[in-house]
Amino acid sequence: MNADRTFSAGRPLGRVVSVHALGWLVACNLVGVWLATILLWPSLGDRIAPLSYGRWMPVHLDGQLYGWCALPLVGALLAWCLDPVDPRGIVPARLVLAALSTALTLGVVSWLSGLSSGKLFLDWAGWTRPLLPLAMVMLWAVLAWQVVARWRRGQRMGVQAAALVLLAAVPPVLWWSMGPATYPAINPDSGGATGASLLGSTLGIIAIFGAVPRMIGLDRRPGAGGSRVFWSCFAVSAVVYAVIGHGDESHHAAAQILGLGVLLAWIPLLVVEWRASAWPWSARRWLRAAEVWWAGLVISGWVSFLPGVSERWKFSNALVGHAHLAMAGFVTSANGALLAALGGRGCPGWAFWTWQLGCGAMVVLLIGLGSIEAGRIGDLFLSAPWVQVIYAGRLAAGAAMTVASLAWWREASRP
Amino acid sequence: MSERIAEARDVWKSYDGGRVTVLRGVSFAVEAGEIVALWGPSGSGKSTLLHLLGGLDAPDRGEVTICGLSPRAERERLQLRRRRVGFVFQLHNLIADLTLAENLQIPSIATGAPRAETTARMRELTDQVGLSHRLGHRIQDLSGGERQRTALCRALMHRPQLVLADEPTGALDEETGAVVFELLRELARAEGVAVVLATHERRFAEACDRLVRVRDGTLVES
Numbered sequence: 001m002n003a004d005r006t007f008s009a010g011r012p013l014g015r016v017v018s019v020h021a022l023g024w025l026v027a028c029n030l031v032g033v034w035l036a037t038i039l040l041w042p043s044l045g046d047r048i049a050p051l052s053y054g055r056w057m058p059v060h061l062d063g064q065l066y067g068w069c070a071l072p073l074v075g076a077l078l079a080w081c082l083d084p085v086d087p088r089g090i091v092p093a094r095l096v097l098a099a100l101s102t103a104l105t106l107g108v109v110s111w112l113s114g115l116s117s118g119k120l121f122l123d124w125a126g127w128t129r130p131l132l133p134l135a136m137v138m139l140w141a142v143l144a145w146q147v148v149a150r151w152r153r154g155q156r157m158g159v160q161a162a163a164l165v166l167l168a169a170v171p172p173v174l175w176w177s178m179g180p181a182t183y184p185a186i187n188p189d190s191g192g193a194t195g196a197s198l199l200g201s202t203l204g205i206i207a208i209f210g211a212v213p214r215m216i217g218l219d220r221r222p223g224a225g226g227s228r229v230f231w232s233c234f235a236v237s238a239v240v241y242a243v244i245g246h247g248d249e250s251h252h253a254a255a256q257i258l259g260l261g262v263l264l265a266w267i268p269l270l271v272v273e274w275r276a277s278a279w280p281w282s283a284r285r286w287l288r289a290a291e292v293w294w295a296g297l298v299i300s301g302w303v304s305f306l307p308g309v310s311e312r313w314k315f316s317n318a319l320v321g322h323a324h325l326a327m328a329g330f331v332t333s334a335n336g337a338l339l340a341a342l343g344g345r346g347c348p349g350w351a352f353w354t355w356q357l358g359c360g361a362m363v364v365l366l367i368g369l370g371s372i373e374a375g376r377i378g379d380l381f382l383s384a385p386w387v388q389v390i391y392a393g394r395l396a397a398g399a400a401m402t403v404a405s406l407a408w409w410r411e412a413s414r415p
Numbered sequence: 416m417s418e419r420i421a422e423a424r425d426v427w428k429s430y431d432g433g434r435v436t437v438l439r440g441v442s443f444a445v446e447a448g449e450i451v452a453l454w455g456p457s458g459s460g461k462s463t464l465l466h467l468l469g470g471l472d473a474p475d476r477g478e479v480t481i482c483g484l485s486p487r488a489e490r491e492r493l494q495l496r497r498r499r500v501g502f503v504f505q506l507h508n509l510i511a512d513l514t515l516a517e518n519l520q521i522p523s524i525a526t527g528a529p530r531a532e533t534t535a536r537m538r539e540l541t542d543q544v545g546l547s548h549r550l551g552h553r554i555q556d557l558s559g560g561e562r563q564r565t566a567l568c569r570a571l572m573h574r575p576q577l578v579l580a581d582e583p584t585g586a587l588d589e590e591t592g593a594v595v596f597e598l599l600r601e602l603a604r605a606e607g608v609a610v611v612l613a614t615h616e617r618r619f620a621e622a623c624d625r626l627v628r629v630r631d632g633t634l635v636e637s
Contacts, residue, residue, distance in 0.1 A: 042524070050489035378517035381510065382524065 012090045013082075014343030017075030018412035020097045021335070024067025024104070026409045029402040031060040036395040040388060051112055058111040058123035064327055065121050066104050066132065071097065072335040073208060074139060075342050080215040081143040081160050083150050092142040099138050103131040117178060118185035124178045133171035140167060192314060194249045195256030195305060199241050202263055202301070206270060207234065209334055213277035216341050224276035233269055237262050252307045260305055267295045279337060282346040286336030289356055293329035300325060300367070318370020321363045328359045328401065344412050351407040358400035365393050417446035419480075420577050420609040421468045426477035428463055437463045439632040440477070447576065450603055450610040454620035454637075455629030461613035464629070465579045468611060469502060470495045482576055497525045501570030501608075503599070505582040507562045509554045515541070515565050516550040522572045533572070540568040543605070544598055560591035567599055571606060578603060580612045584619060596622070 035056055038045040045052060074097065082089035110116070110128040117125035124132060144164055151157040176182055210230055220226070244259035251257070271291045279287055300322055304313050313319055332355070340346055347355075369390045373380055379387050422444040429436040437460045445451050445468075453461045466472040467479050470492035478485055482499045486492040509518045516537060523533040541547040544564040554562060563583060570578050580599060584592030596619050603610045612623060620626050628635040 043527070046490065046493060049493050377512045378514060381513060382517060382520055 013075065013079060013093055014339060015412065016094055016097060017072060017342060018339050018344035020101050021068055021071035022405065022409035022412050024063050024071065025405045028060050028063035028068060029405050031056050033395065033398045033402050035060060036391065036398045040391045040395055055112050055114060058116050059108050061121055062107060062123055063104060069327055069331045069335065071100065072338045074100065076212050076215045076338060077143060079217065079342055081146045083146060089146065096139045096142050099135040103135040106131055117180060119183060122178050129175065129178050133175045136171040136174065140164065195251065195260035196241060196244050196246045196249065198301065198305065199260050199262060203237055203241060206266055210270060210273050212338060213274065218277040218279060218341060220276055221278050227273060230269060230273040251305060251310055257306065260302055263298050264302060267298050270294060280341055283337040283340035285352060286333050286340060290330055290333035290337060293325065293333055297325050297330045312374045313370055316370035316373050317366045321366030321370060324359065324366060325363045329363065345414060347408040348411060351404040354400050354404040358397040358404065362394055362397040365390050365397065417448065419444055420447050420482060421445050422480045423464065423467060424478045426467060426474045426479060428467065428474050437632050441634050443627065443634055445609045445611055447609055448607050449625065450600060450612065450623045451625045451627060452620035452623035453611060453613045453627055453629050454617065456615055459629040460632045461629050462581050465581050465611060465613055469500045469579045498573060499576050501575035501578040503566050503570045503578065503580040503583045505585040507566040509562060509565060511555040512553065514551050514553050515546065518554060518565060519569055519572055522569060526573050536572055540571055543602060544568060559587055560594060563587060563595045564598060567602060571602060576608055578608050578610045580610060582613055584616065
């Protein structure tokens with residue numbers, strides 16, 4: 001790792017990011033365990049009425065997305081923009097992370113009190129709608145302030161400045177997308193995601209995780225060369241995204257299927273790009289796990305889009321399994337590597353393996369359940385024994401993952 | 416003297432942070448075995464009053480008593496909804512991918528009724544509404560009238576003391592609507608349950624034991 005470009009107070013930044021992000025992971029995993037419990041024994045939910053399944057669900061989903069999945073990436077942004085030789089940079093970093101966590105905490109309060117837009121991952125409604133965009137404006141302001149200050153000291157900050165211009169759009173776009181008129185919670189005119197929309201969103205994820213090693217200041221490995229191949233292929237993929245139809249397109253259209261199939265090429269491309277950087281030793285097992293999950297995510301994502309499979313998996317537990325593969329498998333492992341590279345303390349070995357095996361079991365169980373349930377939907381409602389067995393397995397897997405995340409958080413919190 | 420099943424006393428209810436007042440000091444009661452029509456135009460407050468009587472919502476002011484209980488906590492209202500109250504909605508609100516039989520078994524999950532008892536009750540009710548030959552059919556394969564007859568059965572599966580029907584014939588043609596209304600009346604009489612029927616159709620309102628007009632959030636007994 002390049003000591004000059006890595007935040008000199010790397011361990012404090014890694015620690016404060018880890019404490020916030022892993023704190024949300026633990027909290028939302030506990031909520032996930034509760035949700036899995038009341039799926040198995042619904043009458044338990046009566047005891048804490050009106051805190052029903054529907055009120056806990058946005059806590060689990062939004063907390064995992066904006067807390068666990070996003071905050072390590074905020075850490076990468078801070079590491080990229082804060083002055084690596086000025087340890088005072090940790091102060092605004094703490095403030096920004098506290099603001100984001102506070103916004104999310106207030107969101108939790110509103111969801112549990114029954115205020116929600118009903119839109120998955122965009123549940124912010126009423127008085128909570130400005131909270132996250134405002135916290136993001138605060139983040140942007142801190143980043144801009146730091147970039148300008150470094151530029152005045154004669155440092156080259158052109159790429160960061162250009163990125164900040166693009167990132168300025170995020171808070172207003174988020175505000176807009178939370179609105180009741182945008183992406184209505186129930187839209188009978190929509191048939192679901194198109195190949196183009198899935199390709200576009202996944203390319204966004206590729207861009208972020210492809211850029212992370214450079215943002216956190218990792219050196220290129222000897223002989224690895226630059227990132228030209230990676231970004232050239234990205235440009236080609238973006239052209240494919242631009243030319244295939246958007247909007248009212250059938251998922252049976254060849255252009256949509258083949259366009260989404262472009263992602264299959266990104267299984268090796270992202271792996272090669274990651275391996276070209278000199279990750280610290282503590283990050284490597286997370287990186288290997290992320291590579292495995294990435295391959296599974298891309299392949300299962302493309303297969304689930306195919307005609308016949310798509311209709312069977314739509315609105316089923318199979319898509320819940322796919323979401324766990326994405327967030328608990330791929331993003332968690334990539335974030336594990338990121339936190340380790342930011343200087344956060346590593347996760348105990350047993351906890352790492354418990355997480356990975358628990359997540360694998362969860363994904364297999366949910367995709368299996370989803371594949372069967374399409375023809376036997378009544379078994380889900382009426383708690384057929386085979387469904388209960390799978391729900392029990394899911395609960396056990398979720399509990400194991402929660403214990404693992406708690407051990408990880410405890411280790412990361414140590415001074 | 417008849418048993419009073421549900422009562423609202425000086426009930427007020429508003430939405431949108433108090434900007435829209437829907438019920439203005441309403442008092443109302445229904446007794447066991449009685450079929451009462453709430454008759455009025457859309458937006459007059461009929462559905463809101465039904466929601467309060469069924470424990471789906473709580474009043475801003477005033478008191479609602481259901482089966483002798485005044486449920487202030489959501490947990491208490493939950494138990495009342497599960498055990499004492501049955502609902503019939505305008506758009507049946509059945510689960511389309513499930514069979515008729517599976518839809519009728521769902522209330523028993525909440526009440527914990529034994530399977531044999533549930534099956535017997537299901538056969539009894541579907542016999543009465545002429546749907547016992549359709550038990551294994553999915554809701555999406557049933558006609559509009561069959562779906563609403565299924566919804567009647569579901570509302571009665573757990574032997575409630577009060578059935579609240581919100582425009583149950585509103586989405587049906589004239590003839591089918593009349594059949595469903597007659598079935599509701601016959602089943603209610605046979606089971607001895609109290610029924611509060613919200614409707615904007617005068618012919619059904621006048622066929623009930625009592626007609627209460629709802630206008631701008633107030634009630635006028637006819």
